[in-house]
Amino acid sequence: MSNVPADRRYAKSHEWLKLESDGTATVGISDYAQNSLGDITYVQVPKVGAVLKAGETFGVVESVKAASDLYAPVAGTVVAVNPVLERAPETVNSAPYDGGWMLKLKVVDPADAAALLDADAYAKQLD
Amino acid sequence: MSELKRTPLRDFHAAHGARLVDFAGWEMPVQYRSILEEHKAVRRAAGLFDVSHMGEVDVRGPGAAKFLNHLVTNDLAKLFPGRVLYSPMCYPSGGVVDDLLVYMWGAENFFLVINAGNIAKDLAWIREQAKTFDVAITDHSDDFGLLAVQGPHAAEIVQSLTTADLASVKYYHFVEAPVGGIHCCISRTGYTGEDGFELFVNAGDTVALANALLAAGGPHGLELAGLGARDSLRLEAGYPLYGHEITQDISPLTAGLGWTVKLDKGADFIGRAALLAEKQNGAANKVVFFKTGDRRIVRAETPVLGSDGAVVGRVLSGTLSPILNEAIGSALVATPAIAQPLAVDIRGTKLNLLLVKPPFVALKKTS
Numbered sequence: 001m002s003n004v005p006a007d008r009r010y011a012k013s014h015e016w017l018k019l020e021s022d023g024t025a026t027v028g029i030s031d032y033a034q035n036s037l038g039d040i041t042y043v044q045v046p047k048v049g050a051v052l053k054a055g056e057t058f059g060v061v062e063s064v065k066a067a068s069d070l071y072a073p074v075a076g077t078v079v080a081v082n083p084v085l086e087r088a089p090e091t092v093n094s095a096p097y098d099g100g101w102m103l104k105l106k107v108v109d110p111a112d113a114a115a116l117l118d119a120d121a122y123a124k125q126l127d
Numbered sequence: 128m129s130e131l132k133r134t135p136l137r138d139f140h141a142a143h144g145a146r147l148v149d150f151a152g153w154e155m156p157v158q159y160r161s162i163l164e165e166h167k168a169v170r171r172a173a174g175l176f177d178v179s180h181m182g183e184v185d186v187r188g189p190g191a192a193k194f195l196n197h198l199v200t201n202d203l204a205k206l207f208p209g210r211v212l213y214s215p216m217c218y219p220s221g222g223v224v225d226d227l228l229v230y231m232w233g234a235e236n237f238f239l240v241i242n243a244g245n246i247a248k249d250l251a252w253i254r255e256q257a258k259t260f261d262v263a264i265t266d267h268s269d270d271f272g273l274l275a276v277q278g279p280h281a282a283e284i285v286q287s288l289t290t291a292d293l294a295s296v297k298y299y300h301f302v303e304a305p306v307g308g309i310h311c312c313i314s315r316t317g318y319t320g321e322d323g324f325e326l327f328v329n330a331g332d333t334v335a336l337a338n339a340l341l342a343a344g345g346p347h348g349l350e351l352a353g354l355g356a357r358d359s360l361r362l363e364a365g366y367p368l369y370g371h372e373i374t375q376d377i378s379p380l381t382a383g384l385g386w387t388v389k390l391d392k393g394a395d396f397i398g399r400a401a402l403l404a405e406k407q408n409g410a411a412n413k414v415v416f417f418k419t420g421d422r423r424i425v426r427a428e429t430p431v432l433g434s435d436g437a438v439v440g441r442v443l444s445g446t447l448s449p450i451l452n453e454a455i456g457s458a459l460v461a462t463p464a465i466a467q468p469l470a471v472d473i474r475g476t477k478l479n480l481l482l483v484k485p486p487f488v489a490l491k492k493t494s
Contacts (some may be wrong), residue, residue, distance in 0.1 A: 064355060064424070
């Protein structure tokens with residue numbers, strides 16, 4: 001069974017988004033997604049300052065098996081990317097919800113997160 | 128998945144946490160834990176692979192040697208009882224039907240090991256070609272399990288389970304002996320570039336042999352390894368895979384397997400005329416191996432670009448080398464373009480191909 005923490009929200013395309021107290025949001029992919037992909041070998045993320053629309057492709061996660069697009073769960077501006085992933089993309093496999101985060105966004109409207117799935121709804125989608 | 132064929136180890140794989148996938152119509156473990164980790168375990172210590180899906184065919188009779196020398200491109204005269212030969216078998220066009228191992232038991236008794244995905248095609252082809260020879264062809268693909276123990280610790284692991292003196296079994300030789308009390312044919316062959324063994328066993332004994340090897344190998348660092356690691360290991364070693372580097376349209380000469388094509392062996396084999404012409408005229412395309420210095424995998428069918436950006440070839444196999452930590456692969460490239468700088472475009476990024484004569488990593492296999 002996949003791990004689906006309740007402290008964040010999820011897109012149907014398997015990205016998670018966690019609103020932080022400073023108004024930014026952290027984005028990564030779910031445990032289910034990393035497990036489906038298998039060994040992750042490369043993560044392509046945008047540059048800091050990139051402006052993303054909700055649902056826009058922001059990068060690519062690549063495994064031995066396949067390359068998959070990554071989608072922005074909400075609109076926002078990229079304020080940080082995870083520097084660890086360039087050298088150690090497998091961190092997404094080992095720690096999808098913390099060390100394997102991909103982006104920090106300054107979101108346009110924190111209320112947009114309400115349109116995403118909560119942990120229960122996302123877990124049901126996986127069944 | 129209900130129609131997929133299963134090896135005797137299917138439930139063993141499931142119990143060990145394998146991710147089972149459809150491979151050429153077989154329900155096979157692509158990985159247990161991690162393709163990259165299983166790959167590294169084989170290079171570092173040892174891996175245990177189920178390759179029971181491979182086909183086994185007996186070729187017997189007074190005409191067996193003559194028939195096989197007609198069927199395959201390599202020279203059967205190099206064989207003696209206990210010796211193994213690698214060879215392609217070709218169509219008259221020079222394209223490849225399959226690549227296989229020929230085991231010689233005796234003057235009139237040979238055993239072929241063929242690719243799982245080609246069993247039906249190969250049997251039909253072999254039987255058709257055998258019609259004019261005094262030879263009997265028998266399919267034993269369902270009768271045998273086949274386990275591969277590969278890696279620098281493979282010899283000590285298998286030796287701990289058998290009284291046969293494995294030091295005297297050289298690369299591409301085989302003996303019959305019990306392993307863990309189970310009757311086996313022990314073949315010093317493999318598809319990883321490491322030292323190792325392939326153990327043929329009666330199908331019903333496969334689970335017991337796998338458990339014996341796993342128990343004996345654990346202290347030596349043996350890990351279960353799936354077909355994902357098998358593919359990245361063979362590519363790192365520079366070995367061809369049927370359907371990629373060799374196909375109905377890619378001859379052994381194009382693929383760089385000239386050492387397996389014995390045009391002067393004194394027997395007119397299938398494909399000889401076409402292969403002789405290809406050798407004399409030069410191949411229009413060549414299979415090359417490359418690395419990129421980048422982690423982005425260059426996948427099969429990616430176009431290969433010449434210095435002016437024109438398409439001069441296509442990628443045949445591509446993966447990430449877990450040892451080099453960069454993308455490696457093979458490509459079919461128009462012969463005149465090989466001297467140019469070659470590149471691929473991966474999602475808008477141009478990556479230059481650095482051509483490499485494989486193996487990509489130093490290998491320690493015995494010879």
